[in-house]
Amino acid sequence: MLAFCMGWLRWKEEAKFATTMVIDFPDAALEAPTIEKKEATSQEIEIPWNVVVHNDPVNLMSYVTMVFQRVFGYPRERAEKHMLEVHRNGRSILWSGVRERGELYVQQLHGYLLLATIEKTV
């Protein structure tokens, strides 16, 4: 085991030397990688996203209510309140929270053919 470790260390030293040789070679035109920095405060990262359902004259009101109950598990009254909000105001925020879960909700709503989008709260 000791012999193996010593051998490996020796090999590693040689490899480092070899690497140094290549880098130090004057004609080696290595292009420096461009590193883009994107800064965001922890507050920005945690900004919740809204799941919004938009009005659609084709989808039936009873169907939309059923979908809200199924997707979000809302009781009938709450689902109807959101459905009427969509109908009267053109849109309703159904849920707010982390982006990944919001995307999943939008995917489910699209599976039921509702017009749904995800948007930042701010």
Add this chain to the structure above:
Amino acid sequence: MEICRQDQALEIRELDPFLAELLRQVPESAQPKDSPAAEERLFSAPAAPEEKDLCAEWKVYVVPELRRLFQSATETIRQDLEQLQCTGKPFANCTLRIPLAHTDAWLNALNQARLAIAATYQFSDHELCDHYRSPLGSRRDLSLFQVNFYGFLQEFILREMEGNS
């Protein structure tokens, strides 16, 4: 035409040849095919256009899943519709039996068809609410009738599902 619940199925009885033909057209009508407006409606964007990355990823990963889901619903109802291949008299009324286990597929396929037709013909809110429009003088009128007839079936299925839960 008469619709009722019979054991573990919904039965549409005394279906006249015209309405039977409209039902046969559901799977076909659900396909956006040459209509970009229908395609856009069935596979709508998940976010505002500014969210370019999200919209692009959606097209790659989610849209194919949705396509499979919609296809599966239309395939299920296509099988149910085989009952309408009436072998008796050419213009006889027939009966369609929809198993309760297929009601979700029917709701989905009817919705696909209604949305695709409405997007293709760009029906206005006023037209969609005009349930007494008659007679059927054009392909557009017939399509509007189709949207309303499929909507009526959806309402019935929803009512039965609610009664069942």
